[in-house]
Amino acid sequence: MEKKKIAVVTDSNSGITLKEAESLGVFVLPMPFYINEELFFEEITLTHEEFYKRLEENADISTSQPSPADVYDIWKKALETADEVVYIPMSSGLSKSLETAVMLARDFEGYEGKVHVVDNKRISVTQRQSVMDALELAEMGLTGEEIKEILERCSMESTIYITVETLKYLKKGGRVTPTAAALGTVFNIKPVLQIQGERLDAYAKARGMKRACGIMIDAIKKDLETRFKDIPFEKMVFALAYSGAYNDEVKKWKEEVEAAFPGIKLLVNPLSLSVSCHIGPGALAITATAPVHMK
Numbered sequence: 001m002e003k004k005k006i007a008v009v010t011d012s013n014s015g016i017t018l019k020e021a022e023s024l025g026v027f028v029l030p031m032p033f034y035i036n037e038e039l040f041f042e043e044i045t046l047t048h049e050e051f052y053k054r055l056e057e058n059a060d061i062s063t064s065q066p067s068p069a070d071v072y073d074i075w076k077k078a079l080e081t082a083d084e085v086v087y088i089p090m091s092s093g094l095s096k097s098l099e100t101a102v103m104l105a106r107d108f109e110g111y112e113g114k115v116h117v118v119d120n121k122r123i124s125v126t127q128r129q130s131v132m133d134a135l136e137l138a139e140m141g142l143t144g145e146e147i148k149e150i151l152e153r154c155s156m157e158s159t160i161y162i163t164v165e166t167l168k169y170l171k172k173g174g175r176v177t178p179t180a181a182a183l184g185t186v187f188n189i190k191p192v193l194q195i196q197g198e199r200l201d202a203y204a205k206a207r208g209m210k211r212a213c214g215i216m217i218d219a220i221k222k223d224l225e226t227r228f229k230d231i232p233f234e235k236m237v238f239a240l241a242y243s244g245a246y247n248d249e250v251k252k253w254k255e256e257v258e259a260a261f262p263g264i265k266l267l268v269n270p271l272s273l274s275v276s277c278h279i280g281p282g283a284l285a286i287t288a289t290a291p292v293h294m295k
Contacts, residue, residue, distance in 0.1 A: 003141045004083040004084055004143055004144070005081070005082045005083050005084075006082060006083070006084050006085075006086055006134075006138035006142075006143075006144055006147065007026075007027060007078035007079065007081070007082035007084070007085045007086070008025075008026045008027070008085075008086050008088065008131055008134045008135055008138065009026065009027040009028075009029065009074055009075065009078050009085055009086070009087045009088070010026060010027070010028055010029070010087070010088045010089065010127065010128075010130075010131050011028065011029040011030075011031055011066065011089050011090060011097070012028055012029065012030050012031045012042040012043060012272070012273075013031055013089070013090040013123055013124065013127060013272040013273075013274050013275075014028070014088070014090075014124070014127040014128045014130075014131055014272070015124055015125055015127075015128050015241070015269045015270060015271070015272055016028050016128055016131060017043060018030075018043050024131075024135065025135070026131055026135065027074050027077065027078050029066055029070065029071065029074050029089075030042045030043050030044050031063065031064075031066065031272075031273070031274060032063075032064045032065070032066060032067075033046055033051070033061060033062070033063060033064065033273065033277075034060075034061070034062045034063075034064060035054050035059050035060070035061050036059050036060050037060070039064075042273055046273075048270060048273065051273050051276070052243075052244055052245075052276075052281050055169075055276075055277070055280065055281065056281065061277055062277075063274050063277055065096060065097040065100055066097060068100070068104055071100075071101060071104055072104065072108070075087070075108065075111070075115055076111075079111060079114060083114070084114050084115070084116065084143065084144035085114060085115045085116065085144065086116050086118060086134050086138070086144050086147050086148060086151075087101060087105070087115055087116065087117045087118065088118045088120055088127065088130050088131055088134060088151070089101055089117070089118075090122075090123050090127060090272075090274065091119075091120070091121045091122055091123050091127075098117065098119055101117045102117045105117050114144075115144075116144040116145055116147065116148040117148075118130070118134075118147075118148050118151045118152060119152055119155070120151050120152060120155045121155040121156060122155065122158060123160075123195065123272060123274070123275060124160070124241055124269075124271050124272040124275055124285075124287075125160075125239040125241050125267060125269050125271075125285075125287050126158045126160060126195075126239075126287050126289055127272075128239075128267075128269065129158070129237055129239070129289045130151055130155075133150075133151060133154075133291075133292040134147050134151060136292070137150060137151075137292065150292060150293075151292065154290065154292050154293065156196065157227075157228075157289065157290035158196075158287065158288070158289040158290065159194070159195070159196050159219075159220070159223050159227070159287065159288050159289075160194065160195040160196070160241075160285055160286075160287045161192055161193070161194055161203060161215075161216040161219050161220065161285060161286055161287075162192070162193045162194075162195070162216075162241075162271075162275075162279065162283055162284070162285040163190050163191065163192045163193070163206070163209065163212035163213065163215075163216060163283065163284055163285075164190065164191060164193070164279045164280060164282070164283045165190075165209070165280065165281065165282025165283060166280050166281075166282060167189075167191070168280055169277075169278055169279050169280035170191070170278070170279065188207055188208050189205055189206070189207060190205070190206045190207075190208060190209055190211070190212040191203075191204075191205055191206075191212075192204040192205070192206060192212050192215050192216055192219070193279075194219070200278075203215075203219065204219075209249075209284075212284075213253060213256060213284060216284075216285075216286050217256070217257065217260045217286070220238075220261075220286055220288050221260075223288055224236070224288065228288065228290055231290050231291070233261075234263075235290075235291050236288055236289065236290060236291070237267075237288070237289040237290075237291065238257075238261070238264055238265065238266055238267070238286070238287065238288055238289075239266065239267040239268070239269060239286075239287045239289075240253060240254055240257060240266055240267070240268045240269075240284070240285065240286055240287075241268075241269050241270065241271045241284075241285040241286075241287065242268075242270060242271060242283065242284055242285065243270065243271045243275070243276040243279060243280065243281050243282065243283040244276075244281030244282050244283075245281075246268075246270075249282070249284070250268070250284070253284045254266065254268060257286060271283060271285060
């Protein structure tokens with residue numbers, strides 16, 4: 001049977017820029033944001049610099065789902081040169097956009113069965129890794145349905161730890177109380193948050209950023225010894241992420257991780273704006289992802 005041409009489509013929550021998407025041969029749907037009730041699109045009418053500038057100005061910023069028309073348009077564009085689409089949006093636990101995409105794919109008149117929506121339960125750099133895995137699986141000759149099945153089966157084989165510079169945005173989003181935020185600021189308390197699958201949860205608290213970074217490294221080491229103990233270290237995929245500017249703190253974090261894991265290969269990418277919206281600038285993160293597998 002002739003090999004089907006698979007197009008991989010994701011959204012900008014993956015951290016894949018439009019320029020990078022072109023070089024990878026994937027399609028990226030820019031995510032919409034409302035700033036003081038005005039609509040913007042990531043990378044189209046909203047740069048990362050402008051986003052953080054408005055965030056620090058206490059502008060009212062909220063995320064939104066892509067419109068059905070925009071989703072259909074990018075799928076149709078992808079299907080101009082492909083037989084099937086594998087669509088990898090952000091985790092269903094963090095947004096309703098996946099649920100909407102499943103409904104849209106089911107009602108995609110004239111293209112029935114050609115769009116496979118993947119609930120990969122990932123965000124940011126781990127979502128990006130799912131895109132890379134999809135490209136590899138497509139190159140192997142798998143169908144869209146087969147790629148969807150493998151990515152969903154492997155979806156939980158990834159972990160993210162994040163620490164924040166300020167509690168301001170967690171307080172704003174209702175994740176910490178005003179009293180806890182005030183005390184945390186006075187005592188320089190940095191929460192370490194964890195994303196494993198569908199939830200952003202508290203993992204630990206630390207006095208200062210240095211200690212918080214140490215906790216994240218220890219957490220990854222623990223995961224390697226437990227959750228990922230059967231996977232050779234050299235096959236694991238590691239990434240660092242940050243919110244705001246790439247500065248000396250990010251460089252120091254990279255050096256610290258490289259020292260903790262000699263020989264490690266690291267992707268370093270900005271956190272998605274959808275995550276940064278809730279945690280603010282100055283956040284640091286580390287991720288570990290198991291390689292995709294057939295069984």
